[in-house]
Amino acid sequence: MVRLRVNGKDFRVSADPEEKLLWVIREKVGFKGTKFGCLKGVCGTCTVLVNGTPIRSCQVSVKDVEGAEITTVEGIPSDHPVKVAWKKVGVPQCGYCQSAQIVTAYALLNKNPKPTHEDIVSAFKGNLCRCGTYPRIVRAVKLASEMIR
Ligand code: FES
Numbered sequence: 001m002v003r004l005r006v007n008g009k010d011f012r013v014s015a016d017p018e019e020k021l022l023w024v025i026r027e028k029v030g031f032k033g034t035k036f037g038c039l040k041g042v043c044g045t046c047t048v049l050v051n052g053t054p055i056r057s058c059q060v061s062v063k064d065v066e067g068a069e070i071t072t073v074e075g076i077p078s079d080h081p082v083k084v085a086w087k088k089v090g091v092p093q094c095g096y097c098q099s100a101q102i103v104t105a106y107a108l109l110n111k112n113p114k115p116t117h118e119d120i121v122s123a124f125k126g127n128l129c130r131c132g133t134y135p136r137i138v139r140a141v142k143l144a145s146e147m148i149r
């Protein structure tokens with residue numbers, strides 16, 4: 001049995017402590033917004049926040065995040081400036097990588113509400129988007145930053 005705190009709620013789930021957080025979040029806790037790609041820690045598609053910091057959930061065992069505050073895309077309110085800006089700019093193309101991009105933007109703006117262009121580019125460096133939505137991601141983060149101020 002593993003205890004997890006996800007999106008502000010406590011869950012007790014039957015899981016091997018070594019099981020990767022990605023699968024436990026998706027299959028046992030039931031938040032399927034977090035997607036996956038390489039499963040090797042390279043693409044960033046599986047990004048969630050642990051105590052506010054983006055991590056690759058395909059690389060982390062659940063035993064290592066017991067008691068931590070985990071945030072997935074579902075935990076960010078739909079009226080949060082990041083989600084509003086994402087819609088206004090129309091960031092997604094196929095959408096597959098976008099949960100990871102949104103939680104990364106949320107983490108960035110929580111730590112640095114006025115990021116420079118370079119700060120934004122650097123924060124998203126490890127998050128692949130096969131559709132090449134990077135310019136729109138940057139625009140949306142800048143817009144969300146303006147909305148937060
Ligand atoms: S699926 Fe986790 S980094 Fe690619």
Ligand code: FES
Pocket residue numbers: 092093094095096097098128129130131132133
């Ligand atoms: S929107 Fe298609 S992979 Fe990023």
